[in-house]
Amino acid sequence: MANLLMFHGRECPHCKKMMPLVEKLEKETGVFFDKREVWHDEKNADLMRSYREALAPKCGNQLRVPTFFNHDTKDAICGEVEYQKLKDWVLKQ
Amino acid sequence: MKRYWRCFVCNDIHYGLKPPEVCPTCKVKNAYVEVTSEEAKTIASLSTVEFTEADFFEAIMRFTEGNEFQVNPDRERVRMLLDGITNNERNHGLKYCPCRLATKDFEEDLHIVCPCNFVIHETYKGVPDGECWCGLFVRRK
Numbered sequence: 001m002a003n004l005l006m007f008h009g010r011e012c013p014h015c016k017k018m019m020p021l022v023e024k025l026e027k028e029t030g031v032f033f034d035k036r037e038v039w040h041d042e043k044n045a046d047l048m049r050s051y052r053e054a055l056a057p058k059c060g061n062q063l064r065v066p067t068f069f070n071h072d073t074k075d076a077i078c079g080e081v082e083y084q085k086l087k088d089w090v091l092k093q
Numbered sequence: 094m095k096r097y098w099r100c101f102v103c104n105d106i107h108y109g110l111k112p113p114e115v116c117p118t119c120k121v122k123n124a125y126v127e128v129t130s131e132e133a134k135t136i137a138s139l140s141t142v143e144f145t146e147a148d149f150f151e152a153i154m155r156f157t158e159g160n161e162f163q164v165n166p167d168r169e170r171v172r173m174l175l176d177g178i179t180n181n182e183r184n185h186g187l188k189y190c191p192c193r194l195a196t197k198d199f200e201e202d203l204h205i206v207c208p209c210n211f212v213i214h215e216t217y218k219g220v221p222d223g224e225c226w227c228g229l230f231v232r233r234k
Contacts, residue, residue: 011177011191013170013228038194039181048194060215062205063194064226 004093006033007048007067010040014080015066021083031090038065051076097133098125106133146179149188153208153229162212163233165224174229178207192227 006022008015022033036044048055048063051074055067059078067078068086070093077089098112099105103119112125150164150171157163165171177191188207189195195202204210211217211225217232224231 007194009177009191009194011173011180013173014192016173039177039189039191040184045194049196052196060226063196065192065194 003070003072004031004033004090005047005069005071006035007038007044007063007065007069008035009065010037012065017080018066018086021086025083025087025090029087029090033068097128097130099128099133099136100124101126104136106137108133146175149178150175156208157230157233161233162217162223162230165228165231167228170228174227190227 006018008019019035022035026032036047038045038048048067051069052063054074055063055069055076055078058076059067064078066080067076068089069076073093075089075093077086081089095109098107098109100107100116100119100121102121102124103116105116105118107113107125112127115122116124153164174191178188181187181189181191185195187202189202190205190207190209193205195205207227208230209225211230214226216226217223217230220232222232
């Protein structure tokens with residue numbers, strides 16, 4: 001499993017908006033996000049739930065999408081964020 | 094703990110700490126008697142009214158009337174969210190927010206059933222352009 005994950009929902013407008021930014025970031029920096037859809041894939045949902053302790057404090061104490069998560073550092077950022085903010089977060093990892 | 098109550102005149106069901114003083118349907122005072130959850134569920138299951146995605150849209154439009162928030166004027170966004178909400182009810186049992194994930198703790202997950210109590214969330218409370226997490230509801234301008 002890649003160390004960077006993106007949890008997203010198929011009918012989540014924030015996720016839809018972030019997806020092209022994530023793809024742009026992947027091309028620009030060479031990083032790769034393992035993208036996991038959580039409402040139509042129970043395995044992905046369970047994976048996200050398994051990281052709840054790390055994710056919830058960064059996301060209003062809930063499991064929200066989109067959430068970007070570093071499996072190694074357990075750092076997370078969630079929601080619709082500006083491209084530069086996501087890039088800074090990735091480069092910090 | 095909340096309990097179930099039944100109007101002895103018209104069989105309205107109420108779920109709460111106390112029953113209403115006046116039944117909102119038949120207007121009879123002091124009409125409610127406490128019942129078991131099984132009885133309440135049986136009576137509630139009698140309704141066979143079809144409730145479509147369009148009906149839910151109409152319901153939330155009525156819900157926002159007179160409130161400080163409204164349904165997002167971005168109808169493309171609303172359409173996508175309603176698809177997700179409908180799919181979540183079909184696949185997971187309740188109208189869960191498409192922009193969050195149910196934890197499998199039923200009581201906790203009731204907090205993410207649409208419409209949720211977003212007015213207390215950091216994305217809305219005290220925010221001039223506040224909206225619920227998914228953006229289905231936005232502060233009225």
